[in-house]
Amino acid sequence: xxxxxxxxxxxxxxxxxxxxxxxxxxxxxxxxxxxxxxxxxxxxxxxxxxxxxxxxxxxxxxxxxxxxxxxxxxxxxxxxxxxxxxxxxxxxxxxxxxxxxxxxxxxxxxxxxxxxxxxxxxxxxxxxxxxxxxxxxxxxxxxxxxxxxxxxxxxxxxxxxxxxxxxxxxxxxxxxxxxxxxxxxxxxxxxxxxxxxxxxxxxxxxxxxxxxxxxxxxxxxxxxxxxxxxxxxxxxxxxxxxxxxxxxxxxxxxxxxxxxxxxxxxxxxxxxxxxxxxxxxxxxxxxxxxxxxxxxxxxxxxxxxxxxxxxxxxxxxxxxxxxxxxxxxxxxxxxxxxxxxxxxxxxxxxxxxxxxxxxxxxxxxxxxxxxxxxxxxxxxxxxxxxxxxxxxxxxxxxxxxxxxxxxxxxxxxxxxxxxxxxxxxxxxxxxxxxxxxxxxxxxxxxxxxxxxxxxxxxxxxxxxxxxxxxxxxxxxxxxxxxxxxxxxxxxxxxxxxxxxxxxxxxxxxxxxxxxxxxxxxxxxxxxxxx
Amino acid sequence: xxxxxxxxxxxxxxxxxxxxxxxxxxxxxxxxxxxxxxxxxxxxxxxxxxxxxxxxxxxxxxxxxxxxxxxxxxxxxxxxxxxxxxxxxxxxxxxxxxxxxxxxxxxxxxxxxxxxxxxxxxxxxxxxxxxxxxxxxxxxxxxxxxxxxxxxxxxxxxxxxxxxxxxxxxxxxxxxxxxxxxxxxxxxxxxxxxxxxxxxxxxxxxxxxxxxxxxxxxxxxxxxxxxxxxxxxxxxxxxxxxxxxxxxxxxxxxxxxxxxxxxxxxxxxxxxxxxxxxxxxxxxxxxxxxxxxxxxxxxxxxxxxxxxxxxxxxxxxxxxxxxxxxxxxxxxxxxxxxxxxxxxxxxxxxxxxxxxxxxxxxxxxxxxxxxxxxxxxxxxxxxx
Numbered sequence: 001x002x003x004x005x006x007x008x009x010x011x012x013x014x015x016x017x018x019x020x021x022x023x024x025x026x027x028x029x030x031x032x033x034x035x036x037x038x039x040x041x042x043x044x045x046x047x048x049x050x051x052x053x054x055x056x057x058x059x060x061x062x063x064x065x066x067x068x069x070x071x072x073x074x075x076x077x078x079x080x081x082x083x084x085x086x087x088x089x090x091x092x093x094x095x096x097x098x099x100x101x102x103x104x105x106x107x108x109x110x111x112x113x114x115x116x117x118x119x120x121x122x123x124x125x126x127x128x129x130x131x132x133x134x135x136x137x138x139x140x141x142x143x144x145x146x147x148x149x150x151x152x153x154x155x156x157x158x159x160x161x162x163x164x165x166x167x168x169x170x171x172x173x174x175x176x177x178x179x180x181x182x183x184x185x186x187x188x189x190x191x192x193x194x195x196x197x198x199x200x201x202x203x204x205x206x207x208x209x210x211x212x213x214x215x216x217x218x219x220x221x222x223x224x225x226x227x228x229x230x231x232x233x234x235x236x237x238x239x240x241x242x243x244x245x246x247x248x249x250x251x252x253x254x255x256x257x258x259x260x261x262x263x264x265x266x267x268x269x270x271x272x273x274x275x276x277x278x279x280x281x282x283x284x285x286x287x288x289x290x291x292x293x294x295x296x297x298x299x300x301x302x303x304x305x306x307x308x309x310x311x312x313x314x315x316x317x318x319x320x321x322x323x324x325x326x327x328x329x330x331x332x333x334x335x336x337x338x339x340x341x342x343x344x345x346x347x348x349x350x351x352x353x354x355x356x357x358x359x360x361x362x363x364x365x366x367x368x369x370x371x372x373x374x375x376x377x378x379x380x381x382x383x384x385x386x387x388x389x390x391x392x393x394x395x396x397x398x399x400x401x402x403x404x405x406x407x408x409x410x411x412x413x414x415x416x417x418x419x420x421x422x423x424x425x426x427x428x429x430x431x432x433x434x435x436x437x438x439x440x441x442x443x444x445x446x447x448x449x450x451x452x453x454x455x456x457x458x459x460x461x462x463x464x465x466x467x468x469x470x471x472x473x474x475x476x477x478x479x480x481x482x483x484x485x486x487x488x489x490x491x492x493x494x495x496x497x498x499x500x501x502x503x504x505x506x507x508x509x510x511x512x513x514x515x516x517x518x519x520x521x522x523x524x525x526x527x528x529x530x
Numbered sequence: 531x532x533x534x535x536x537x538x539x540x541x542x543x544x545x546x547x548x549x550x551x552x553x554x555x556x557x558x559x560x561x562x563x564x565x566x567x568x569x570x571x572x573x574x575x576x577x578x579x580x581x582x583x584x585x586x587x588x589x590x591x592x593x594x595x596x597x598x599x600x601x602x603x604x605x606x607x608x609x610x611x612x613x614x615x616x617x618x619x620x621x622x623x624x625x626x627x628x629x630x631x632x633x634x635x636x637x638x639x640x641x642x643x644x645x646x647x648x649x650x651x652x653x654x655x656x657x658x659x660x661x662x663x664x665x666x667x668x669x670x671x672x673x674x675x676x677x678x679x680x681x682x683x684x685x686x687x688x689x690x691x692x693x694x695x696x697x698x699x700x701x702x703x704x705x706x707x708x709x710x711x712x713x714x715x716x717x718x719x720x721x722x723x724x725x726x727x728x729x730x731x732x733x734x735x736x737x738x739x740x741x742x743x744x745x746x747x748x749x750x751x752x753x754x755x756x757x758x759x760x761x762x763x764x765x766x767x768x769x770x771x772x773x774x775x776x777x778x779x780x781x782x783x784x785x786x787x788x789x790x791x792x793x794x795x796x797x798x799x800x801x802x803x804x805x806x807x808x809x810x811x812x813x814x815x816x817x818x819x820x821x822x823x824x825x826x827x828x829x830x831x832x833x834x835x836x837x838x839x840x841x842x843x844x845x846x847x848x849x850x851x852x853x854x855x856x857x858x859x860x861x862x863x864x865x866x867x868x869x870x871x872x873x874x875x876x877x878x879x880x881x882x883x884x885x886x887x888x889x890x891x892x893x894x895x896x897x898x899x900x901x902x903x904x905x906x907x908x909x910x911x912x913x914x
Contacts, residue, residue, distance in 0.1 A: 006685060006689075006692075068646040171869050204898065207538065451628050458697070461698075464558075498540050500545045500548070503545075504545075504548065504549065507549070508552060508556065511553075511556070511691060511695055512556065512560070512695050512698050513695075513698065514695070515696075516685070516692070516695075517686060517692040517695060517696065518655070518686050520696070
């Protein structure tokens, strides 16, 4: 049951109806049953994994909390009895104990994720090195949404460790937080503090939420079916046999991928957020027009925002603030001065974070390269930031200078585009080869050839529709970029006829121009595989 | 508060109605099966209820080889070719049910070609669509989809737009369909009662493709199902025929068919071997499987005679029905005249009952008469 199927829409409609019928304090039950039902329909075989993750993090949270409370109470009871040193020693002991509990939960769950995600890769690598089947390939498949629910629940356990909030007492409620069905396939990854209370609240169904939710879902369908799925064939064709194509085709494929990936991922997220909004649940934004980013850091604040936020909160800051990094800062200060001592550890933490992002994408050197490329660029740009500022001053370039902004957008897009080669190519060497081809084998005249589009499995009709849809997406993005409120909020404030007209046009644009039904090449959401 | 809710309900209902109307309109506009199949099937519903004496069911052999208006003109019985290209035998029961849902035919004629399509019929989905998408959307339609379509594909049949929405890529094709349907829908009823031909005799010089006509397990299953269904319905006058073909059945196939059908208590006639029809293989076919208008006329007269000779067909109709059928017969004669002329000129164009034949057919008929006289004069002198 894909998010873009009629069955899913019917499923949502039935759940919404039940949600409305149930009393306020029982509505979370509907969401839980809907979430478990959805998981069972799509991935029954692996339902044990999500239940296990929820159980271990739920249990771990309670254990951690009770451990902290006991130790705190004990510490309180010793008030005035212990010396400062004794207190400090006790606190250190408690910290170790907390870390042990937290780490055991993290290791167990990340271990399961790593095992399922990377075992096949390691087995194949070892077997190819030894030349025989030393390690059997277990043919493991990833349970639906394992990365997303693992990240979400690990965030919870770390927050409990940090005493950010109280641990959830009701396992079923916690299971709902881990498995909430609109987000299970590809996020957005939510923080417990943002999402949980909305799930348990039992917010009544509001017409305003329905309107905005439906509009957002339709917009998601538009991006996914009209743009992304119409382009998916082109993205798959060239990288698998790039030597049969020219550099022009390779470059065009990378450009198409930039559009296709954004439309696919953000379209899916819009559907997820739209469905959640029907139930009165506001999920965090995951995209803020990433191709309008002026530098690569800005891009990563606009692309897959919730993953970025998670990594900042639970990886980047802990690494950057860790004792070894602080020591490194001190050491650098003595040798290279204040600036380097501040910037280098932060840059290094960024590099590590992006390496993790790369590896999270998959067990393949191309993803490591993807991480190094993005992290490296951020590291270099952070290190050279003051130099850039000086150059800008010397050249009298203001930040508001439009040609300069255009240059920044183009430069950032180019950096992102290079990263996409690692995504589309089957392996690292092919990615490098494709980049080389894109620069050395360009024949722009080829674009005018009749057979060119056909060779990359695009028809002229497809191209016209996609270009028109992209123009719509660009206009919407431009309007949104310069507005404080969302476009759908603005639409919903207009009169009913205008709202209806927008909805009808959008809905039938999807119905007519969407790539679906018999004979189409429906593609799963790209991020579903992670 | 209450009035606000009421207002909202009215507005939403209005939006719902607009959405629904647009959906129905788009579903209609975007659909494309094959215009000839579509008109053959849809035109059936335009026939006044309980006015047809004979049902003819089958594939293209039926509407290419038999003309109901000409048969009416000669023998007085009314009939309709409920047939479409490559109609498979497993749909014959549904075709029969559709016929019986609106008419009480005294004789049912099945052309057996559909039983020779295998389960791996290359156009399986296409042929199903030609039937399912063009019949009335009623209980029978719903049940047919349940029976014929795999579960995961059913929704595409219930909501045709899921399948046909991609036709936006072919605007000319859709426009052409609308134009042809507009032509087809002129008048109260279909004038030619489902018809299709090609204006050529060029098959005379082309080698006929030999096919293995073997009923096989699948064919026997479908034929048996049809025979049983006829029995369940209590039909007495059922005739299974093999229309004239250049590539004829082997005696074994013929015998197998005959046995299965006659054992069930129904009649079977193979017209492929019947020289009395007067079919000339050099001039009366437009390809190996289908007769052109010359052959159609001969076959219609022969099969029509066979039907009135062997079955007691009551040809009494209301004045209005007779009036309408006379008009159809005259129209068909005129069109046949034009088509004969075009065939003799080896124009080789496909025609259906809804085709725009241009100028007044009567004046063309006159011209054709002159042409025919000259032609027959030339051919007789050539013979001499």
